[in-house]
Amino acid sequence: MWLGERVIHARALTKTYGDFTAVAGIDFDVQPGESFGILGPNGAGKSTTMRMLGATLQRSSGDLRILDHDPVSDGPLIRAHLGVVPQEDNLDTELTVAENIYTYGRYFGLKRGYLRGRVDDLLAFAQLEDKRDAKVDDLSGGMKRRLTIARGLVNEPTILLLDEPTTGLDPQARHVLWDRLFRLKETGVTLVITTHHMDEAEQLCDRLVVMDRARIVAEGSPADLIRRYSTREVVEVRFGSDRNAEVATQLEGIGERREVLADRILVYTDTGEADLEHIVGRGFMPVTSLVRRSSLEDVFLHLTGRSLADE
Amino acid sequence: MTIATRIDAPVGIHGPRRGAWHVAEYRLRNMWKWRSAIISFGIGHPVLYLASIGLGVGLLVDTSSGGVDGVPYLVFLGPALLATAALQGGGDETMFPTLAGFLWNKLFYSMRATSLTGAQIADGVLLAAGFRVLFTTLTYWLVLAIFGAVSWSTAPSLVALGLLAGLAWGAVMLAATSFVKHEDGFLSLVGRLIVMPMFLFSGTFYPLDALPLAIRWVGWISPLWHATELGRWLSYGLALPWWQLAISVIYLLALAVGGLLIGRRQFERRLTS
Amino acid sequence: MITAAAVAIADRRTGRFGSSIYSGRPYATILRNFAALRTSNAFVFFTGFVEPVIFLLAFGYGVGSLVGTIDVAGQQVPYAAYLAPALLASSAMNGAIIDSTFNVFFKMHFMKLYHAMMSTSLGALDVALGEIGWAMLRGGTYAVGFMVVAAVFGLLTSWWSLLMIPAAVLVAFAFASVGMTLTSYMKSFQQLNWVQFWILPMFLFSGTFFPITAYPEWLQAIITVTPLWQAIAMMRGLALGMFDLGLLVHVLYFAVFVVVGLTLTTRRLNALFLR
Ligand SMILES: Nc1ncnc2c1ncn2[C@@H]1O[C@H](COP(=O)(O)OP(=O)(O)OP(=O)(O)O)[C@@H](O)[C@H]1O
Ligand SMILES: [Mg+2]
Numbered sequence: 097m098w099l100g101e102r103v104i105h106a107r108a109l110t111k112t113y114g115d116f117t118a119v120a121g122i123d124f125d126v127q128p129g130e131s132f133g134i135l136g137p138n139g140a141g142k143s144t145t146m147r148m149l150g151a152t153l154q155r156s157s158g159d160l161r162i163l164d165h166d167p168v169s170d171g172p173l174i175r176a177h178l179g180v181v182p183q184e185d186n187l188d189t190e191l192t193v194a195e196n197i198y199t200y201g202r203y204f205g206l207k208r209g210y211l212r213g214r215v216d217d218l219l220a221f222a223q224l225e226d227k228r229d230a231k232v233d234d235l236s237g238g239m240k241r242r243l244t245i246a247r248g249l250v251n252e253p254t255i256l257l258l259d260e261p262t263t264g265l266d267p268q269a270r271h272v273l274w275d276r277l278f279r280l281k282e283t284g285v286t287l288v289i290t291t292h293h294m295d296e297a298e299q300l301c302d303r304l305v306v307m308d309r310a311r312i313v314a315e316g317s318p319a320d321l322i323r324r325y326s327t328r329e330v331v332e333v334r335f336g337s338d339r340n341a342e343v344a345t346q347l348e349g350i351g352e353r354r355e356v357l358a359d360r361i362l363v364y365t366d367t368g369e370a371d372l373e374h375i376v377g378r379g380f381m382p383v384t385s386l387v388r389r390s391s392l393e394d395v396f397l398h399l400t401g402r403s404l405a406d407e
Numbered sequence: 408m409t410i411a412t413r414i415d416a417p418v419g420i421h422g423p424r425r426g427a428w429h430v431a432e433y434r435l436r437n438m439w440k441w442r443s444a445i446i447s448f449g450i451g452h453p454v455l456y457l458a459s460i461g462l463g464v465g466l467l468v469d470t471s472s473g474g475v476d477g478v479p480y481l482v483f484l485g486p487a488l489l490a491t492a493a494l495q496g497g498g499d500e501t502m503f504p505t506l507a508g509f510l511w512n513k514l515f516y517s518m519r520a521t522s523l524t525g526a527q528i529a530d531g532v533l534l535a536a537g538f539r540v541l542f543t544t545l546t547y548w549l550v551l552a553i554f555g556a557v558s559w560s561t562a563p564s565l566v567a568l569g570l571l572a573g574l575a576w577g578a579v580m581l582a583a584t585s586f587v588k589h590e591d592g593f594l595s596l597v598g599r600l601i602v603m604p605m606f607l608f609s610g611t612f613y614p615l616d617a618l619p620l621a622i623r624w625v626g627w628i629s630p631l632w633h634a635t636e637l638g639r640w641l642s643y644g645l646a647l648p649w650w651q652l653a654i655s656v657i658y659l660l661a662l663a664v665g666g667l668l669i670g671r672r673q674f675e676r677r678l679t680s
Numbered sequence: 681m682i683t684a685a686a687v688a689i690a691d692r693r694t695g696r697f698g699s700s701i702y703s704g705r706p707y708a709t710i711l712r713n714f715a716a717l718r719t720s721n722a723f724v725f726f727t728g729f730v731e732p733v734i735f736l737l738a739f740g741y742g743v744g745s746l747v748g749t750i751d752v753a754g755q756q757v758p759y760a761a762y763l764a765p766a767l768l769a770s771s772a773m774n775g776a777i778i779d780s781t782f783n784v785f786f787k788m789h790f791m792k793l794y795h796a797m798m799s800t801s802l803g804a805l806d807v808a809l810g811e812i813g814w815a816m817l818r819g820g821t822y823a824v825g826f827m828v829v830a831a832v833f834g835l836l837t838s839w840w841s842l843l844m845i846p847a848a849v850l851v852a853f854a855f856a857s858v859g860m861t862l863t864s865y866m867k868s869f870q871q872l873n874w875v876q877f878w879i880l881p882m883f884l885f886s887g888t889f890f891p892i893t894a895y896p897e898w899l900q901a902i903i904t905v906t907p908l909w910q911a912i913a914m915m916r917g918l919a920l921g922m923f924d925l926g927l928l929v930h931v932l933y934f935a936v937f938v939v940v941g942l943t944l945t946t947r948r949l950n951a952l953f954l955r
Contacts, residue, residue, distance in 0.1 A: 172703045176690035176801035186792035190716035203800035204686040251686035459884035468746045592724035599727045607738035617745040
């Protein structure tokens with residue numbers, strides 16, 4: 097029986113492909129019942145990490161324990177605890193919607209009678225009751241995503257690994273999914289989530305790590321990270337894409353720090369309204385301007401030098 | 408009147424000049440990637456069939472019934488194998504690219520977007536298939552000649568026949584495949600229920616009369632049988648009435664032209680709907 | 681929290697030998713393939729048995745009318761009866777090879793089916809054994825169908841020939857387990873085509889259509905060690921009721937084949953399913 101404090105324990109976790117290092121010695125722990133996020137730009141190594149956590153990809157070196165088991169020696173047992181939602185849907189295109197869930201349950205060795213009810217529940221969860229006998233190819237992208245998520249719940253997982261769960265979902269479906277994930281969390285399920293959506297990370301994650309170029313560059317709760325890596329407020333000003341860079345050089349001394357993006361300048365400050373007046377006072381009239389609170393987006397930009405909106 | 412045609416005529420309807428050649432060129436480049444397979448199958452197939460069925464079964468047939476049609480079994484078999492290879496080449500090179508173009512990589516849609524017309528794409532695919540058939544037929548003929556299954560003087564006539572047969576079947580498969588909405592076993596279906604029976608019931612390995620009348624019709628509608636009969640006539644002078652020769656030639660031509668016309672129309676429809 | 685059923689099931693095997701790659705559920709793969717058969721592949725599956733039947737009709741009767749009978753160890757055998765066991769053997773080989781190479785490769789790289797299966801508590805060996813079992817089931821089904829046709833045409837002369845069905849399953853087992861190993865090394869469809877390239881000569885030269893005595897001695901010696909010749913010789917022995925030591929040798933040959941194939945496949949499991 098497992099008694100520890102952490103459901104996932106990774107130390108110097110590394111994955112290399114030939115000369116290329118996809119994950120370069122990362123350390124983190126996930127507590128039971130926690131909702132843990134991994135943020136990072138494309139190619140940071142998020143999915144690679146997720147697949148190692150899912151015991152479907154062998155690590156190259158380092159230490160990894162899931163529920164106090166080693167994925168190398170106890171893969172099947174660990175996976176019995178896991179629900180996996182991969183970044184790309186890998187539904188069984190030769191089966192119908194209901195059969196996808198049912199067969200997946202059979203892979204876990206679950207009994208027929210048990211699965212019948214479970215399939216109905218999960219179809220309702222995914223709002224796919226009327227598509228029950230449709231072939232997977234005939235579903236829309238969002239429906240496939242929901243089916244993949246529902247399928248991952250068939251074994252009542254202790255840990256749910258979600259690799260960009262809401263890509264391809266419309267805003268309403270996203271909110272419905274967030275709500276479902278909250279409820280799962282309330283029942284004690286541990287969530288590990290990668291995402292590109294900062295609002296999603298702020299909504300869902302108790303704690304998160306930011307990955308960049310195969311390494312973890314920051315760790316903490318969303319509020320924590322914002323406090324540490326950003327200011328209270330941000331002023332966004334636009335001068336037209338050809339003028340932004342030039343104007344920025346003349347804003348020295350306003351705010352704590354400035355970032356120039358292709359389409360706008362961001363001024364980090366604790367006193368947004370006052371600094372916007374300063375800018376106008378120096379004779380620069382922005383085309384549009386906005387003062388807002390700092391978000392994870394800004395943390396991300398600061399740490400990785402990349403804006404998520406660019407992707 | 409003249410103005411109207413001027414306005415209506417350009418790119419949109421007729422596509423760029425020599426558009427079919429662009430498509431064919433792309434297809435040939437693609438085949439080039441498979442060259443080692445195409446060449447080794449092109450040579451391996453005739454060598455294997457001739458050395459096994461041709462010589463081995465030939466030995467059995469020649470000792471027990473003294474050959475077929477008054478010639479050794481190998482000579483009887485040669486033109487049939489040549490025709491088979493031609494058909495197979497033509498079918499493969501239209502079926503696979505058409506499935507890929509509409510279903511797998513959907514390349515035809517982007518080709519259509521560059522102002523090539525559906526008809527040009529269809530023409531181009533068949534044209535490239537024609538080159539492949541020509542290559543396959545030439546190699547096959549060469550191997551047959553080395554084995555002594557055909558005489559050296561039959562080169563032009565048999566190769567031309569192979570080309571006709573390959574284009575006929577290629578056009579049929581081009582048209583048929585252009586209607587396929589889901590792959591769902593289409594390839595195995597064609598292989599098992601059409602190509603395989605055609606290969607075996609077209610008088611390829613034995614004269615059609617050896618079959619009961621009830622299945623002989625498979626041979627009569629099979630382009631392979633018509634091509635084989637023509638090949639035997641060209642190769643060793645199999646005695647055939649003139650009307651049968653005429654029917655066979657016309658039948659193959661009709662398949663080639665009819666298949667291409669249907670294929671063109673369906674390509675255009677599918678790419679614009 | 682109450683332990684979920686899936687965990688309880690997986691827990692039963694912990695600590696047992698091989699629990700890192702095996703959960704005792706090869707049947708799960710077979711059930712999946714049955715479901716796919718019902719939903720998508722029924723037609724392809726059932727037409728699979730047409731091919732040897734067509735060969736039997738065309739060669740047995742068409743070419744048979746030119747050939748007459750063949751001498752097998754002193755017995756005069758009609759050509760169709762000579763051919764039938766060989767066709768059964770080669771269709772068992774073909775089916776198993778296609779299932780374990782093309783179909784596995786397709787499910788791996790295009791359907792990403794094994795990615796999904798390996799995210800559950802199944803082990804790689806469950807999946808491998810399941811697919812091999814499926815190839816055997818399929819081979820067995822086709823063999824039964826073929827035997828019915830052969831019986832209708834009066835080509836089965838003794839009850840002993842029923843043993844050809846388990847023999848076909850054994851042949852399928854051997855080829856499927858070796859086929860899996862081959863697939864683990866494959867990177868592209870082009871490479872898979874080379875498998876077909878070697879199947880055809882085996883089909884044509886293994887005494888399927890004519891006795892290998894047509895060849896020079898040295899070539900005969902080579903042919904007799906190839907697997908399809910072994911399969912055909914075994915089937916023919918069973919069909920014509922020629923029970924001798926040779927039959928035992930053939931069975932042993934395939935037993936070794938199975939063991940080697942399974943061992944190699946198990947070694948290559950990660951390369952097969954954890955990519
Ligand atoms: N099988 C593989 N072989 C070689 N390199 C790989 C392999 N899988 C992933 N990589 C590389 O590892 C790096 C990390 O990939 P990974 O999929 O983990 O990124 P990610 O953070 O999930 O990115 P994204 O946000 O785009 O999903 C990438 O540079 C990728 O090219
Ligand atoms: Mg990813």
